[in-house]
Amino acid sequence: MPELPDVEGFRRVLAEHAKGATIRKVDVLDRQVLHGTDATGLREALSGNRFAEPRRHGKWLIAGIDGDRQTLLFHFGMTGELVWTEHDAPAHRYDRVVFGFDSGELRYRDLRKLKGLWLEREPRDHGELAGLGPDACLLSRDELGKLLSRSRGGVKATLTDQAVVAGLGNLLGDEILWRARLHPRERADRLGRGDVTRVHAAMVSVLRQGIRVGRVPPRPSWLTGHRNEPSGHCPRCGTVLSHARIGGRATVWCPRCQPV
DNA sequence: CGTATTGTTATATA
């Protein structure tokens, strides 16, 4: 599930409930999600301390620790989430790490455990973040155009490449290109000024709306609302949508609005 | 039993 808007929602969960509160308990229910540390290391880094204002870069959530030169990074893979619960909320099957506070619990929940938590010792040098492109939210039209012009690959593969732009995933990639009326296999470096302008406008609009609700909205007026229908129709023109694997990902587009 | 899955990465191939 998690793309940039989802992670922004998780960042808000941490900021609104956990930031500034003393961490009373750290329960590692599944050590498999820990990277660069173990249960003891995580507990020693966090117990008695507080989370600082959390930041986000692309799909990474960056949680500094007050008074400590360590930073906790979250990456949610395909199925991770961060939820706030009461102390007596029932244990969830996929809770992997639980942080206890006086006012409740912050839980890292994840079915597939493809990613997880990283404890980084040096706040100034987040190794896991080193290769990322600029965050999609902070990208101007001209910067986006420059990045796209440097890639000879397909525009969808380029947009969703975290080393080019950080934060766009499979669903947002399809949604943006559908709005910009570009075929996902169009070569990124062959887009015209108008193409880049439409891609940028679509990206800004989709991100703004997604961030507001903390997810990629599956609205009927969006392409995303129809991608799982076996023979869904384009919400704009009614044409039956096309499906294929492009760049190794399930891809949906409208053959009429987005011709090759 | 087969298929599929919103993320990332290593490896092989063109």
Added chain:
DNA sequence: TTATATAACAATAC
């Protein structure tokens, strides 16, 4: 050197 394809990771759902 670049881009693409594939499998792998893990745990399901259909």
